[in-house]
Amino acid sequence: MSSFLHYLSMPYLLGGILVTLQATALGFFGGFAGGLVLSGMALSGNRVVSGIARTYSVIFRGTPLVLQLVFVFTALPHAGVVLSPVMAAGVALAANEATFFAEILRSAVLGVDKGQTDAARAVGLRPWIVMRRIVGPQAARAAIPAIGSEAVATMKNSALASIIAVPELTLRSNQLASATFDYFSIFFASGLMYLVLTGAITGLQLTIERAADLSRIGSRRRGRPTAPDTAATPEPAETPAPQPMNGAVHNGAFVNGAFVNGAVTNGAAPEGAVSNATVVNGAVSRDAAVRRARVALTITDVHKSFDDHEVLRGIDLEIRKSEVVALLGPSGSGKSTLLRLINHLETIDRGTISFDGIEVGYRDDGATLPEREVARQRVDAGVGMVFQHFNLFGHLTSRENVAVPLRWVHRVPKDEAMAQADRLLDRVGLAERAHALPRHLSGGQQQRVGIARALAGRPQVLLLDEPTSALDPERVQEVLEVIRSLALDEGLTMLIATHQLGFAREVADRAVFMAGGRVLEQGATTEVLDHPKHPTAARFLRAVHTVEV
Numbered sequence: 001m002s003s004f005l006h007y008l009s010m011p012y013l014l015g016g017i018l019v020t021l022q023a024t025a026l027g028f029f030g031g032f033a034g035g036l037v038l039s040g041m042a043l044s045g046n047r048v049v050s051g052i053a054r055t056y057s058v059i060f061r062g063t064p065l066v067l068q069l070v071f072v073f074t075a076l077p078h079a080g081v082v083l084s085p086v087m088a089a090g091v092a093l094a095a096n097e098a099t100f101f102a103e104i105l106r107s108a109v110l111g112v113d114k115g116q117t118d119a120a121r122a123v124g125l126r127p128w129i130v131m132r133r134i135v136g137p138q139a140a141r142a143a144i145p146a147i148g149s150e151a152v153a154t155m156k157n158s159a160l161a162s163i164i165a166v167p168e169l170t171l172r173s174n175q176l177a178s179a180t181f182d183y184f185s186i187f188f189a190s191g192l193m194y195l196v197l198t199g200a201i202t203g204l205q206l207t208i209e210r211a212a213d214l215s216r217i218g219s220r221r222r223g224r225p226t227a228p229d230t231a232a233t234p235e236p237a238e239t240p241a242p243q244p245m246n247g248a249v250h251n252g253a254f255v256n257g258a259f260v261n262g263a264v265t266n267g268a269a270p271e272g273a274v275s276n277a278t279v280v281n282g283a284v285s286r287d288a289a290v291r292r293a294r295v296a297l298t299i300t301d302v303h304k305s306f307d308d309h310e311v312l313r314g315i316d317l318e319i320r321k322s323e324v325v326a327l328l329g330p331s332g333s334g335k336s337t338l339l340r341l342i343n344h345l346e347t348i349d350r351g352t353i354s355f356d357g358i359e360v361g362y363r364d365d366g367a368t369l370p371e372r373e374v375a376r377q378r379v380d381a382g383v384g385m386v387f388q389h390f391n392l393f394g395h396l397t398s399r400e401n402v403a404v405p406l407r408w409v410h411r412v413p414k415d416e417a418m419a420q421a422d423r424l425l426d427r428v429g430l431a432e433r434a435h436a437l438p439r440h441l442s443g444g445q446q447q448r449v450g451i452a453r454a455l456a457g458r459p460q461v462l463l464l465d466e467p468t469s470a471l472d473p474e475r476v477q478e479v480l481e482v483i484r485s486l487a488l489d490e491g492l493t494m495l496i497a498t499h500q501l502g503f504a505r506e507v508a509d510r511a512v513f514m515a516g517g518r519v520l521e522q523g524a525t526t527e528v529l530d531h532p533k534h535p536t537a538a539r540f541l542r543a544v545h546t547v548e549v
């Protein structure tokens with residue numbers, strides 16, 4: 001026992017620890033930097049670049065580390081690069097570890113829900129900002145445990161550096177044991193030293209994990225619990241009356257207060273809507289105003305296939321400024337695909353989609369633009385999107401989510417962006433939940449934050465992809481209230497894919513019925529809903545009516 005304690009404090013072995021730490025640090029940090037580069041190359045769309053990354057991985061993962069150590073130590077001097085044993089060990093460890101870090105980082109990036117990228121692209125973020133602000137932080141959190149365990153592996157692998165005479169802990173233990181024959185005490189002591197070192201790495205990993213834990217961050221930011229607060233959810237009747245939004249809706253019709261909806265003047269709309277409408281004395285009817293408005297979005301002969309599956313087979317549609325169009329149709333008819341083509345989340349096979357002459361995603365000669373330029377075009381076209389599954393950025397609070405397009409697209413200074421975000425959250429009745437993370441919000445609340453985020457991008461045309469179909473029935477109404485007020489009171493141009501016929505009847509000027517990738521029927525909403533002419537539309541609407549009743 002006393003000899004064991006003696007070895008534990010022996011300067012010769014403690015010096016070995018220092019060398020082990022040096023080799024480990026070189027291997028870890030060098031490997032991590034190399035892994036970042038390799039994962040970026042592997043994820044790049046360029047086949048040559050990703051091929052180089054794959055080839056590197058095959059070579060360095062497929063050969064023993066011992067051979068790599070010997071190679072770096074003995075072969076590099078022939079190329080005029082002479083490294084000290086510790087440096088050679090660090091380089092070989094880094095080269096080897098880079099392949100493992102690359103896989104860890106690549107899988108963490110691929111593990112971030114695609115909806116996050118879709119939402120980031122939809123608000124107009126450029127690819128680099130999407131990676132830096134949205135995907136990167138979420139991937140980094142997911143990668144912490146694997147990075148921690150790779151750090152431990154790097155330290156254990158550093159023991160192989162004894163093969164090139166690096167005087168690290170294992171080599172010194174061996175030398176000492178060969179001289180004293182006290183194998184058990186020496187290796188027991190050095191094993192304990194390794195345990196302490198790897199235990200410290202694990203402790204550091206757990207500390208970082210705790211610091212990055214979103215639930216803890218959420219409660220720290222607020223200084224109060226962030227459990228789902230259903231009590232804070234305003235009931236539809238309590239949703240604050242819509243207020244004109246600080247540049248959020250650039251809509252001539254709204255600004256001039258020219259539109260009055262028949263339903264509103266008949267008293268069928270909520271109180272807030274009535275009061276908004278009644279200020280517009282003597283205005284023309286909404287129908288007539290919409291007919292006179294200019295075309296905001298033109299869709300011409302649009303086709304789309306996924307492999308052999310032809311999803312859209314020639315869609316033609318025009319939407320006028322301030323018009324609200326409901327896209328109806330059975331599941332799989334291509335409604336979501338059409339919305340995703342409109343803001344270029346998917347590419348068109350044939351046909352054109354244009355916002356006042358801007359074809360998002362394409363050059364004048366029809367060639368596809370790089371994503372960086374597409375992002376700018378989305379902003380120029382003024383297209384916003386609300387997703388079926390909300391797609392809020394999971395690592396950001398409500399107000400940070402809403403501030404994303406302001407800060408990182410429109411370059412509004414942070415304080416001002418946050419103040420605008422607060423106003424938009426107030427607008428959708430969620431001022432109370434400004435500091436909550438998406439995971440602490442109910443579905444209805446998340447969708448209202450999603451709407452506020454889309455509005456922050458100052459859209460001319462808002463696309464809503466089944467905004468209520470992922471919600472519990474009791475949450476549907478609160479979201480519909482917000483959409484209703486945007487449509488009726490503020491005259492925002494909207495294309496809404498929905499299965500909610502009652503809602504479509506209330507807000508939509510026109511209903512478009514799709515099936516099998518074609519528009520089978522379109523017209524005034526009440527006409528399509530009450531007197532469908534196409535047999536498929538009649539059958540579908542009858543079935544939905546039956547379910548709704």
Ligand SMILES: Nc1ncnc2c1ncn2[C@@H]1O[C@H](COP(=O)(O)OP(=O)(O)OP(=O)(O)O)[C@@H](O)[C@H]1O
Pocket residue numbers: 306309311329330331332333334335336337338466497
């Ligand atoms: N990325 C994709 N890859 C392959 N097939 C796809 C892809 N996206 C959509 N599809 C297919 O295209 C068809 C139309 O899907 P889409 O989501 O547009 O329909 P939808 O009318 O919106 O349906 P729902 O009302 O259920 O949302 C479906 O058969 C779907 O499986």
